[in-house]
Amino acid sequence: MLEIVATIYFLYIFSKLYISASEISYVRRARDLPAIILEDENYQKAADYKIASEKFGVVTNLYDYAIFLIWIVFGLGFIEKFIITDGGVYESTIFVLVFIAINYVLTLPFDIYHTFVMDRKFGFSTIDVKTYVLDSIKSAILFLVFGSAIIALVAWIIGSFNTWWIWSFVAIFAVILFINMFYPTLIAPIFNKFTPMEDNELKTSIVNLMQKAGLKSSGIFTMDASKRDKRLNAYFGGLGRSKRVVLFDTLIKKLEPKELLAVLGHELGHFKHKDIIKNIFTMAVMLFVLFAVFGNLPNSIYEALQLKSGAHSIIVIFLLLSSIISFVLMPIFGWLSRKHEYAADRYGSECESKEALASALMKLADENKSFPRSHPLYIIFYHTHPPLVERLKALGVDTTK
Numbered sequence: 001m002l003e004i005v006a007t008i009y010f011l012y013i014f015s016k017l018y019i020s021a022s023e024i025s026y027v028r029r030a031r032d033l034p035a036i037i038l039e040d041e042n043y044q045k046a047a048d049y050k051i052a053s054e055k056f057g058v059v060t061n062l063y064d065y066a067i068f069l070i071w072i073v074f075g076l077g078f079i080e081k082f083i084i085t086d087g088g089v090y091e092s093t094i095f096v097l098v099f100i101a102i103n104y105v106l107t108l109p110f111d112i113y114h115t116f117v118m119d120r121k122f123g124f125s126t127i128d129v130k131t132y133v134l135d136s137i138k139s140a141i142l143f144l145v146f147g148s149a150i151i152a153l154v155a156w157i158i159g160s161f162n163t164w165w166i167w168s169f170v171a172i173f174a175v176i177l178f179i180n181m182f183y184p185t186l187i188a189p190i191f192n193k194f195t196p197m198e199d200n201e202l203k204t205s206i207v208n209l210m211q212k213a214g215l216k217s218s219g220i221f222t223m224d225a226s227k228r229d230k231r232l233n234a235y236f237g238g239l240g241r242s243k244r245v246v247l248f249d250t251l252i253k254k255l256e257p258k259e260l261l262a263v264l265g266h267e268l269g270h271f272k273h274k275d276i277i278k279n280i281f282t283m284a285v286m287l288f289v290l291f292a293v294f295g296n297l298p299n300s301i302y303e304a305l306q307l308k309s310g311a312h313s314i315i316v317i318f319l320l321l322s323s324i325i326s327f328v329l330m331p332i333f334g335w336l337s338r339k340h341e342y343a344a345d346r347y348g349s350e351c352e353s354k355e356a357l358a359s360a361l362m363k364l365a366d367e368n369k370s371f372p373r374s375h376p377l378y379i380i381f382y383h384t385h386p387p388l389v390e391r392l393k394a395l396g397v398d399t400t401k
Contacts, residue, residue: 001304005072005321012324013065019377020054020061026375027051037362037372037388046371049122056118060110067106068320071099076316077306087310092155093148095312099319100147119229122369127228138190150175155311165295169288176283184237184244194221194246202257206245209261209351213268220245222252231368234260236267243271254367258352259360265351269344282336286329293325294318330381337384342394349395358397361388 027050035043076099083095115132119125127135153171158164179187188194197203197220207217225233225248232251237244251260270276294317299309307313349357365372365388372388379387386394 001298001300002072005301005304006069008324009065009068009321012327013061015327016061017058019375019381020058023375023378024051024054026378027054027371027373030371030373033373037392038366042366042369043371045122046365046369049369050371052118052122056110056114060107063107063110067103071320072305074306076313080307080312084308084310084312087159087308087312089152089155089159089311092158092310092312092315093152096151096155096315096319097144097148099316100143124230124369125228126226126230131227135191142187142190151315154315158311158314163295165291168295169291172291173284173287176287177280184235184246188223188237188246193224195224196220197222197247202260205257205261206264209264209268210243210245212351213272215241215243215268215271218242218244220247222247222249224249226250232364234263234267236271250367254363255360256356258356259363262348262352262357263360263364264348266344266348266357268351269347270340272347273340273343275340275344278336278340282333286326286333289329290318290322290325294322327381334380334382334384338386341385341391345391345395354395354397358392358395361391 027047031044031047031051037043038046079098079102080095083098084091112132115125115127150172154168157167157171161167197206203220206220210217221244223246225231230250232248232254234245234247234251237246245264247260251263255263294314297317301317302309302313305313305317345357364370370388374383374387385391
């Protein structure tokens with residue numbers, strides 16, 4: 001059984017490596033083609049960043065497989081000997097926290113490299129060491145408080161119900177909904193400063209745009225994203241009809257008002273078409289499948305990993321192997337997401353104009369160094385948005401310069 005688990009995980013990692021290798025080869029060839037959408041220099045930079053990112057992904061995936069083997073061969077059994085006696089809620093929570101903490105420490109060097117070396121080399125990262133450390137401490141405290149409570153809840157459910165996987169699904173799904181609802185107002189301010197928008201004319205235009213989509217504003221804010229990163233973004237917070245609008249300061253600096261409104265119009269298109277409800281439903285389906293699979297694993301898996309069958313081992317096996325099932329389901333959910341994006345583009349273009357939305361999308365690609373071409377296999381597995389070339393064509397915009 002141990003060999004079967006290791007082989008399945010190997011096939012998962014190999015698939016990711018093959019897709020990355022295909023993407024690297026494709027982008028290298030496409031880099032030599034005439035530039036589209038982006039200017040020549042930025043086109044080359046975007047290609048270089050894409051290749052560097054995929055190479056980094058190859059290394060991290062190989063490292064991930066090595067760590068996985070260590071865990072299943074002796075790591076999990078080793079820490080179980082020091083922590084688990086009766087397998088109660090307290091011990092199970094400590095066991096899972098130790099597992100997560102060790103994983104965090106093992107992957108921390110890669111995160112530091114990505115943030116301070118690779119992203120800085122390509123002009124993205126602006127974060128300083130002090131902010132990075134403070135962010136890490138805040139995240140650790142939040143996880144220790146709330147993560148421990150969630151782990152303890154699931155451990156209690158596992159020990160209390162035969163159909164624990166159904167009730168665990170309900171509990172985790174409720175937590176996800178809660179986080180999505182209150183993240184903008186309770187969690188995000190811990191890390192970033194939010195300032196009410198001062199441009200009254202733009203604010204009025206945004207409120208009017210929201211009203212046309214059947215939504216109302218619970219505040220329009222600018223977030224100091226530039227202290228960490230130069231990428232452009234914006235989002236709406238909240239699950240009801242009252243939405244909190246958050247605009248990255250980097251976005252406001254780079255886009256004209258009509259372009260900004262077109263981007264927000266695109267996001268409002270998702271609400272107008274009930275894509276948010278559809279996304280919540282698809283997320284629920286994927287989560288249910290995960291819990292259904294891991295709630296019915298044979299005991300031989302735990303025996304092969306030299307673990308006692310209990311809440312602690314079930315949760316850790318879930319954390320170790322759930323990414324495999326998520327990966328298998330990604331093409332389905334990616335296809336649905338890309339379909340929704342085209343419809344949202346149409347709505348966004350109607351809010352302002354096709355030209356305004358196209359201009360905004362091209363500026364976003366330029367600033368975020370998004371390479372406009374991608375391997376078909378990579379698109380199937382990783383693209384939640386259609387390639388920019390296809391989005392512009394759907395808007396009737398010529399992508400050649």
